[in-house]
Amino acid sequence: MTNFKTDLDIIIIGGGAAGFFAAINIAEQNPNLSIAILERGKTGLQKVKISGGGRCNVTHAEFTPSELIENYPRGKKELLGPFHTFMTGDTIAWFEERGIALKIEEDGRMFPVSNSSQTIIDCFLNEAKKYNVELLYNHSVKTVIINKDKFIVKTNQGNLSANKIIMATGSNPKIWNLLSDLGHTIVTPVPSLFTFDIKDGRIKDIPGVVAKDVEVRVVDTDLISEGPLLITHVGISAPSILKLSAFGAVELAKLNYNFKISVNFIRYDIESCVEYLKSAKQEYSKKTVLNSVQFDLPKRLWKKLVLASNIQETERWADLNKVQLETLANQLTNAVFQVIGKSTFKEEFVTAGGVDLKEINFKTFESKRIPNLYFAGEVMNVDAVTGGFNFQNAWTSAFIVSKAISKSN
Known part of the structure; x- marks a missing residue:
């Protein structure tokens, strides 16, 4: 099906912001792990590309966890602990360490100084390449089967297996149906923003x-x-x-x-x-x-x-x-x-709904129902107001997932 390895340590389903952020952080800390990002489209990071009118609203200049959570209609209570682990200042530092400076605008939104989302996309692609993260585009996931301690991921281009899976697909009805079949409760999605x-x-x-x-x-x-x-x-x-x-x-x-x-x-x-x-x-x-x-x-x-x-x-x-x-x-x-x-709102589509938050351990973002299955970003029933807050949820959840997986290896 491909020239890539099909038996992997970690498969990340979803080639968006949360998926890349998780992959890069895991690979940086665990260079020996085999990691692949599965993306159903020809390219990934499309939401990053259009965010903020093409400038990428990376985060928001709110540096107090108790104030930051007020911008989340769903996930407010659950995100308080995670934001104490990784939030706005950590996001700024993460990008600065990779040569990308962010700026604060009058309304608190934060963008790359370049004013171009391509800066963020290039950063992710370069980091993924640097740490040998496999990018498998045009891989549409059909189903996931649990076989003893392995996940078998069936795609339109063949089967892959992994020890751990990170769901980072954003608002994706097909994946929600798949997760429902695996035993997770899905809160019915409705439009937000x-x-x-x-x-x-x-x-x-x-x-x-x-x-x-x-x-x-x-x-x-x-x-x-x-x-x-x-x-x-x-x-x-x-x-x-x-x-x-x-x-x-x-x-x-x-x-x-x-x-x-x-x-x-x-x-x-x-x-x-x-x-x-x-x-x-x-x-x-x-x-x-x-x-x-x-x-x-x-x-x-x-x-x-x-x-x-x-x-x-x-x-x-x-x-x-x-x-x-x-x-x-x-x-x-x-x-x-x-x-x-x-x-x-413009081209940015956000939904309320997704994996029920009661079924997620917010210290690790691991499923409470299925061991070694993790969640990052909007696949969960978490959403925020406009201004960079949805991306901050993506960075925080992806980072904590990477930290949890690194500890377990």
Whole structure:
């Protein structure tokens, strides 16, 4: 089938970030072990390639484990211990030791100084070559059979065997089915990190407008988020929405992505907003409301909200009655929008779901059900908000797997 060795010490299923990170760390510590990465595609590391718009959002500048875990809707409790073993500072050091410097951007995201994901890809490929890790592309795994102390991995190009297996396939339904057949519980996957589709005159024709600091609530739920909001051609996006979609992934799926949200564009309560507008009425009495932007809102958004408050284009502040002031205050602090669907965030697809966390030993990331079977990355029911956190889970889990395997050899 190939010129490669078919009886291996370790097979890593999945040629993504977690798979390469695990392979390199194991091989570096155990140069005599035979290790192969199986990748179903022609090349690996495709998610690394597109991450961060092609720049690769390697991690996030959060250096306290208890704060870092707050970015994980699923896996928060389980990752606290692992992050004490390997987290952001260790990731930075790992790449720096291999000649790759990372930089911190204003929002805390960290990228290679080169601003190119190819830098990270080249690093992994070079390290894999350096430590003789076999890269078996176009190897689609059909099934895994446990034969005494060996794993038999059946692929479209023949069979391989190994003493240990690391599952690092990310969100892969076929692998989840395979793991289910082996006796693992799979939490049904649903999309996470998505934008909201909305058709509403208040945001029509103003794509690209950003409200810098909003509060968003999903009506009739406890879901709430804060941060920037971006108006798009199909609805709304940006960190406030992506965070809401991540933490509400399961609940919003049950609603079939049809629900109402309330947006507070200015982070005032309605009473304080009414008082502010009354003062504005006095101060700007002769000016038109439409052209007197308040609260540092984007001009185009302000105009949309004013018109939605039954205020005419030529009306001056002095002309506003009590009802108009209250209606405008409501649009500013409690604008309700109907969400009619979702869209994937750029090209980065993340899911909530995967191997049930109760069936994993988080000191080693080994299966509690099947000895010598390990997990790394999003194949587990762990996911995070956008900003480099999903990659940090990949690095941490892969490193701890490599440490556990090295101890056992």
